[in-house]
Amino acid sequence: MIIAPYWCDPQHLGQYRIERFVRWLSASGVVVTIIASAEQETFSKMEWGHLICIPDPLGIYGKKSDQRFSSNVQPKHAFVVKVRRRLRLLAYALLSPDPGVLWARRAMRHPLVKEYAGKADAILSSSFPESVHVAASHLAFRFQLPLLVDMRDGWLDEPMKPLLVSSALQRWREGLTEKRILKQASLITVTSERWKKMLVERLPFCREKTVAITNAYPPGSQLPHVIKKDQGRHLQLMYAGRIFSSRAERKIADLLHPLLEGLPKAHGNLIFVGDLSTAEIAGLRSWEERFRAINWTIEIRSLVPRQAVLELLTNADGLIMLSSSQASIPAKLFDYLVSGHPILAIASMDSIVGEISARLPQLFVAEYENIENATKRIEQFINACQECITYPLPDEFSDESTRQQFMAAFFDAVEKS
Incomplete structure (x- = not known):
């Protein structure tokens, strides 16, 4: 089972990484169930497994309008941007580790999610946002499953949330959550060796179960046919x-x-x-x-x-x-x-x-x-x-190279658990 609320937004950077995980797991015979966010509650059978969509009470996730690609879209007024920024900061202050935790709590308590979690062999979550790990941790503990934590970015290392930089209290709060979840994890994957180094220096117990698996260029990529350019061209x-x-x-x-x-x-x-x-x-x-x-x-x-x-x-x-x-x-x-x-x-x-x-x-x-x-x-x-x-x-950043690293780490973690 994979907790990925952003799955239904094809432009979300996290969706690219999860798409690779799903493709690799499916090719190895693993049936995948994704828990995602959408406007309506739905259950769908997919070629790779099942998709369970749970509505997001705050409307944070989901497929974005095609208007994003329109040249007619006007920039938001500065006042609107300022108000939204302040509301966002307030939401992050009140909801830890991030506003997405409301969706995470709703998802982890949903009967269909619990039914399929009970059939799973492992629970995987990929941040940002970190609230996905809250849901995954809860389900893994309840059903005694190995927890696989994928961190596309650091949590307390080079934090993306301004509040983690400005507030010692917020760092302390989220630090406790991060430490508890990572101690529970059977496998932690990060996207560079530098992320691994920073994490292990701060939390030494992560050393043996942390693996660096970078992102990759698209599978089947080939260099374009080179056309000799006009020397006078800008x-x-x-x-x-x-x-x-x-x-x-x-x-x-x-x-x-x-x-x-x-x-x-x-x-x-x-x-x-x-x-x-x-x-x-x-x-x-x-x-x-x-x-x-x-x-x-x-x-x-x-x-x-x-x-x-x-x-x-x-x-x-x-x-x-x-x-x-x-x-x-x-x-x-x-x-x-x-x-x-x-x-x-x-x-x-x-x-x-x-x-x-x-x-x-x-x-x-x-x-x-x-x-x-x-x-x-x-x-x-x-x-x-x-x-x-x-x-x-x-080759270092090819789909095949990263696939081999991920699948080896995945099966090792699941078998050991």
Whole structure:
């Protein structure tokens, strides 16, 4: 059984990871039951098992409207954004570990969920949000099943919730919950070796049962057919996704200042594609004049479905990302790899992204706090873009490689329990 309230939202990053787990388990003969959120209570038989949907009292989860991909959607008024932000902070203060705990409690008490939990061999939950682990922990304890905890991000390590940064009381409260659940867990999976290191240093009892299983580029991925580009064509550099991060404050300047200093004074286009906030769009617009001075334009495009994004990436000359995390490997990196194009990461060399770049020639890391370093790395990145270098797909992040790691850890944990 997998607790994944966001399963019905195909654009949710967590859905991509759970989709891999379901596909791998099903291929190995494991019948999967997913507990998800939807507008209506439903039970469906699926090719891989069963889908039980429990309505979310707060409407946090579920499939989002296709209007998200419409260029006609207007940015929310600043006042509305401010009010919603304050209500969100209040909800996180009152509901621990997060507002999703109301759905989690409803799901874990539902008769159909309890019926299928009683038939399961293990309970798996994947955060963020951490409230999924509350439901999974309860069901695993009640039915004496092995608990498998998947942490796409840290809980108390580099926390995504502002309240965990600002409130010692909240850290203490959630720290107790995290420690109890992880002690109960038979297996803990994280998405990088750096996450594992940080977790084990803080909670040594996790050492023997924690396995790093990264995300992966899509199965069956092949490098696109390379078309020789016109030498007079302007360089097209693309950034996909949000700029600001939930985990730590990132500034537009962290991304654009190194580029302004390092890009050649030749004609080129910086293209941003994604569900950008009003603040992000305004931030980008404020830099347009400075980039025009070096013959570069900033182009902002609306959010499009993931498959369309993958196609756009192949048409660019180079790809750009920003990472302020020490432990997280940005999800966009795995989509970027499939393009075969050079990738510029504005990040710290001490981070996991910097560590990966040492064995991934496709990835150029420029440190935003070291402009001299950044300028040199951006120059190398631009040269690779101009030479139309195509990089091979790394086996390390392939679907098959991560499948083998996950299935070995899964069956080992279940058999030992």
